[in-house]
Amino acid sequence: MERSDWSGRDSLEEVCPRGCRWTAHYRKLIEQIYKKAFRFYFRNLRYAYGRNNTFLCFQVIREQNNEVLHKGVFLNQPSPFRLHAELSFLSWFHDTELSFDENYKVTWYMSWSPCPECAKEIVTFLDNHHNVTLTIYVARLYYHWNPTYKEGLRALVQGGTRLYTMAFPEFEDCWSLFVCNETFRPWENFHKCCSLQDKTLQKILRRGKMLKEETFRVQFNNAHKAQKPYRRRVTYLCYQLQEANGNLTKGCFRNKKGLHAERRFIKRISSMKLDQAQSYQITCYLTWSPCPLCAQELAQFKHSHPRVQLKVFVSRLYFHWKRTYQEALHRLCTSQVPVTVMGLPEFADCWDNFVDHQSEPFKSWDKLEQYSNSIERRLLQILKSWGVDDLTANLRTLQLGPTSPPVAGRDP
Template identity: 45%
Template sequence: MQNPIKLYKKTFYFHFKNLQYAKGRRNTFLCFEVDGKDCDLPVPLRQGVFKKEGHIHAEECFLYWFHDRVLKVLSPGEECKVTWYMSWSPCNRCAEQVADFLATHHNLSLVIFSSRFYSKGDPNQQQMLCRLVQEGARMVAMDLPEFKKCWNKFAYNDGQPFVPWKRLHKNFRFQDSKLQEILSSQMSLLGEEVFYLQFNNSHRVQPVQPVQHRYYRRKSYVCYQLEPPNGQEPLKGCLLNQKGMQHAEILFLDKMRSMELSQVTITCYLTWSPCPNCAWQLAAFKKDHPDIILRIYASRLYFHWRRAFQKGLCSLWRSGIQVDVMDLPQFTDCWRNFVNPQKPFRPWNNLKKNSWHLQRLLRKIKELGPPLP
């Protein structure tokens, strides 16, 4: 599939203008960069532009091209970074296809800079954008630096600098606020399929659909519920590790530190127990907030046979944080609060047996040393 290397100036300014209400802009332009440590791609293939071709959307054009031209020259397991600059964010269909693609290509990272967000008020559209983030994509609204980069790399600019249009930054704030609303409202709840795959406490789980990997690679989620002492509505949220970014536990701590917390109870459900660095930082947070009750329940223990990870878990326990392995009551509570309170939780095979085994391992880890007085 052929694609132009750059855009004409008029095309760029018309289609990438981040208007709050963009009439007459029915096409989507996708400017891309592909980069990797050992990437042997020829220079012309490292960047380019796709647009909608008939019924085939720009994102689909990219996926077809990537399968045909890039995957063939990448060695197995080679990390590859992809950056998109888009005039419109992906629609439902494309977002789902890209999310499925990321789920089966764990060596690929994707950053999507969007000038405008498509059908911001559509709940299905919002859910699909959040699914992209859950699969590791990073969604960002384009601001002046991104427009400059896109202009310099993907427009026939004749050496002329990018000239910002009026209200560019004001429109960015509008687009960015809409994106944050979408992510904060939707990411507070997990999809049912995501929950059953990510929180399953079996040693391995098979993917729902056949993929090139036999087993599903699970990620680190933190679901948290903060209960104020005055009987107000609990604050809930869900955070996810993202490629090349901070761990979900650190994102959780950043959010907690941004609030004035006192005498609150916080319950966290984690797909994986924290790594040593996250454990030490959680312990430090508890030391700085002795009047906070913090409970951490992990579905699975992460590298529990390594001494450094064992010491990290001990530091949590010794700091006064209640640390335990999720069992049926915790899985049920997590489902009710973060997935679907209208439907009953359906336990998977050997849930209790797996929990019992992990609880034994955690008890042995806690016996590594006495708790602090």
């Protein structure tokens, strides 16, 4: 299907069998990049003047057997089409005869990060193609100081894209796959430029997922009663996923639109299509312990992801006097999802990793450790009443370390 009036910057308006917007339009697929072109357009300088085009190098791999099915390069198409490289790929993907019954891993190496319009189209694409996992490595960040472009990058990650800046291994892979077989030789200040781009991206993504200081101190406060001025304490879930290669993914959820934070978290991690052959560690910080339904779904998630080590820290126990909620804690611990109560080290780690604290160290509130010890004793009593041994002793050594809207609330 063609639309002669489509500009490339308009929304993709055609509809594919999966309900995704698309267009089969003007695009030019090439196989290789000249060495001089690569070294000019992919050079990750802080100020990259004169680089007015975007190169998108891609691989499509069948997940079941890691077979490389397709690879190539798209460029932004100039006027009159003005078709961005990202939209060229989405158009090409729809025209390629790939089975909806198989899972695919797609990797992009890009000279510039996507613009907000393209980011929106990528998120829509992933929403309608749950069999596709997309990883994007970018050499440079496009208009990274512009709030609209920052929001576009955050939307990509929140929509399921794995977004990273290119470091030496990614430059080397891109060079060998799309340039030539010669050894990749970094340019001057290469590693310094890589570090700068990565810090900039982490700052953008981090700020988009950060809690305000006041929100953290109200919602994670472990006092038995809410402090004055009274604000309803709802469920917040902060998580960090660490892959075997060291890559980190972080995020925060709260109850919203009929979904508890735990269910939103499970939906988010499931959309990432984790490699079942790799090991992962996920650490969750919760303001309230899970309700029975969420505990059941967390246990099912762990059962379907045996190579995921899932650890849950809670600030407070939710309806801990009710037998059904005690059973929920029992179910989690017997499903290899250990639950423990947050102490001072965990509050400090959560503060460092998930709060926009402007480099201020965590300051304990009054009686924090007293409240924590009281809640932990209650948790151990509950577990022992169900015949469960203390499974939480080893969790105290866990440190996340530094990295370079409710259904009805949960009031006990």
